[in-house]
Amino acid sequence: xxxxxxxxxxxxxxxxxxxxxxxxxxxxxxxxxxxxxxxxxxxxxxxxxxxxxxxxxxxxxxxxxxxxxxxxxxxxxxxxxxxxxxxxxxxxxxxxxxxxxxxxxxxxxxxxxxxxxxxxxxxxxxxxxxxxxxxxxxxxxxxxxxxxxxxxxxxxxxxxxxxxxxxxxxxxxxxxxxxxxxxxxxxxxxxxxxxxxxxxxxxxxxxxxxxxxxxxxxxxxxxxxxxxxxxxxxxxxxxxxxxxxxxxxx
Numbered sequence: 001x002x003x004x005x006x007x008x009x010x011x012x013x014x015x016x017x018x019x020x021x022x023x024x025x026x027x028x029x030x031x032x033x034x035x036x037x038x039x040x041x042x043x044x045x046x047x048x049x050x051x052x053x054x055x056x057x058x059x060x061x062x063x064x065x066x067x068x069x070x071x072x073x074x075x076x077x078x079x080x081x082x083x084x085x086x087x088x089x090x091x092x093x094x095x096x097x098x099x100x101x102x103x104x105x106x107x108x109x110x111x112x113x114x115x116x117x118x119x120x121x122x123x124x125x126x127x128x129x130x131x132x133x134x135x136x137x138x139x140x141x142x143x144x145x146x147x148x149x150x151x152x153x154x155x156x157x158x159x160x161x162x163x164x165x166x167x168x169x170x171x172x173x174x175x176x177x178x179x180x181x182x183x184x185x186x187x188x189x190x191x192x193x194x195x196x197x198x199x200x201x202x203x204x205x206x207x208x209x210x211x212x213x214x215x216x217x218x219x220x221x222x223x224x225x226x227x228x229x230x231x232x233x234x235x236x237x238x239x240x241x242x243x244x245x246x247x248x249x250x
Contacts, residue, residue, distance in 0.1 A: 010111040014092045035155040039167045045147035052147045054170040061145035068127030069156045072115035079105040081224035084134040103192045183208035190230035
């Protein structure tokens, strides 16, 4: 995707799924080709300090206000139903097959830097979040000092690269983590589609083992869901989330 196309997309408020994920791929390439290559696959790393596997326990937790690397590099920051925010800072993502159906909402990216639109300042120097008090819960769930935090900071040159011995040890530690949950029980992503017969919306999940199965059918006048909310959840966690949200809407 060309730079001018990315600029135009950052200035619109609504995109189809196809347009959005094509833009995500383009932004990812534009951002990460300018950084040091990650030494460990980011998707294998924890977002929380409690879940750390490769970061030593005595490692100093970075100061967010002099960093901003996660806000600059993590592109898909979802906004859940009910979370406050300025609509002009958000993209509504509509179904490719049903342009009236909003299936996701994400924070926009800056048209020049491709960082989160709410990030002010210079990464690695001084930064601030313009929507800090009302930032999405996804931002709350990403913790400074987590394995993924340190990996992103290394990519920006804000922390020293791991030595070959350290990198090898990190990979071995990750491999040694026992798989506690079957791939058939972990949701890779979800899809929301309209049932033409009854007008309800159906959420289907794609498990990590490739299995596709329905997880919820609901009245869009009574409940609101986003596809990204189910990414990475276990089936049990998804069921609990649905039960909790459905009770609140009664």
